[in-house]
Amino acid sequence: ETGVTQSPTHLIKTRGQQVTLRCSSQSGHNTVSWYQQALGQGPQFIFQYYREEENGRGNFPPRFSGLQFPNYSSELNVNALELDDSALYLCASSWDRDQPQHFGDGTRLSIL
Amino acid sequence: EDQVTQSPEALRLQEGESSSLNCSYTVSGLRGLFWYRQDPGKGPEFLFTLYSAGEEKEKERLKATLTKKESFLHITAPKPEDSATYLCAVQHTGKLIFGQGTTLQVKP
Numbered sequence: 194e195t196g197v198t199q200s201p202t203h204l205i206k207t208r209g210q211q212v213t214l215r216c217s218s219q220s221g222h223n224t225v226s227w228y229q230q231a232l233g234q235g236p237q238f239i240f241q242y243y244r245e246e247e248n249g250r251g252n253f254p255p256r257f258s259g260l261q262f263p264n265y266s267s268e269l270n271v272n273a274l275e276l277d278d279s280a281l282y283l284c285a286s287s288w289d290r291d292q293p294q295h296f297g298d299g300t301r302l303s304i305l
Numbered sequence: 306e307d308q309v310t311q312s313p314e315a316l317r318l319q320e321g322e323s324s325s326l327n328c329s330y331t332v333s334g335l336r337g338l339f340w341y342r343q344d345p346g347k348g349p350e351f352l353f354t355l356y357s358a359g360e361e362k363e364k365e366r367l368k369a370t371l372t373k374k375e376s377f378l379h380i381t382a383p384k385p386e387d388s389a390t391y392l393c394a395v396q397h398t399g400k401l402i403f404g405q406g407t408t409l410q411v412k413p
Contacts, residue, residue, distance in 0.1 A: 197348075226400065235309075235392055235403030236349070249399045283348050290399045291336050296348035 195220055197297035199284050205303045206274050214269040214300045216284030224248070224290050225267040227259060228283040230299070236283055242267060243290050279304045307332040311393050311404035318383055318411050326378040326407045328393030337396040338376050340369050342389045343406070349392055383411045 198217045206212050218225050224243045228236035238251035242261035256272040265286070271278060281301050285294035310329045318324055330338065337356050341349035353362040355371040362369045366387065368379040378391055390408045394401040 224399075228401075228403075233405070235394070235405045236401070238400040238402070241399050243399075251400065285348075285401075291396060293337075293339065293351050293354050294401060295351055296341075298346070298348045 197284055197286050197295055199282075199297040199300050201300060202298070203301045203303075205305060207305050208274055208276060210274050211270065211272045212274060212302065214271075214282050214284075214302075216267045216269070216286075216297060218265045218267070218284075218286035219295055222286035222288050222295075223265055224287045224292075224294075225261055225265065226285045226287075226294055227267070227269045228285065229253075230281040230283055232280075239269070241290070248290060274304050276304050278302065307395070307397055307402050309393055309395055309402050309404040311391075311407050313407060314405065315408045316410070318380075318409065320384055320411055320413050321382050323379070323381045323383070325380070326391055326393075326409070328376040328378070328404055329374060330376070330393075330395045331374075332395045332397050332402065334397060335395055336398075338371055339394045339396065339401065340367075340376070340378055341392040341394065343392055344389050352391075380409070383409075385411050385413050387411050 226241040227239040230236040240250040281299040283299045285296045287294045340352040343349045353369040390406045394403040
């Protein structure tokens with residue numbers, strides 16, 4: 194059984210640029226959630242997608258957007274990058290909305 | 306406001322020295338409390354889900370318990386390989402609300 198995979202593993206961008214992060218869900222999972230984890234902190238919920246529809250959003254500005262595809266893989270897009278966006282971005286999938294979420298190893302995003 | 310607080314922030318133990326990690330929460334309509342383990346440079350690894358007060362789950366040297374206001378992760382006779390950050394989260398309308406974690410170091 195393949196777990197959650199994320200790409201790329203590391204990324205360096207400059208302020209004002211745009212970035213797309215990708216996530217492949219665990220086989221059989223129809224729900225994907227994205228989290229931002231700053232150093233030394235717990236993950237913060239960005240949003241969740243269930244069967245290609247947004248199913249809840251955390252306290253993040255609209256420049257954070259996402260997509261879920263028919264094969265349940267997902268993208269996180271961030272526009273107009275700011276220095277504070279530097280963090281580990283985690284994707285998690287589950288076989289339904291309230292079931293245990295299983296995480297990938299994240300994308301480390303650094304903004305210069 | 307939904308909130309999760311973990312204590313202590315850091316814990317150092319000698320190998321074999323048992324202890325407990327605490328997770329206090331306030332949430333309306335708890336849909337589950339989750340424990341994860343996170344190693345440096347990795348994503349959180351799912352350990353346990355607890356749904357109702359009085360429930361207990363065990364896995365190797367770890368045992369998780371739940372009351373109406375808090376959860377404990379008991380570590381019995383820890384080994385150096387148990388060193389990691391342990392995260393607690395509550396589920397509310399699909400999203401997980403995490404605490405800041407407890408970083409455990411077990412010395413041989």
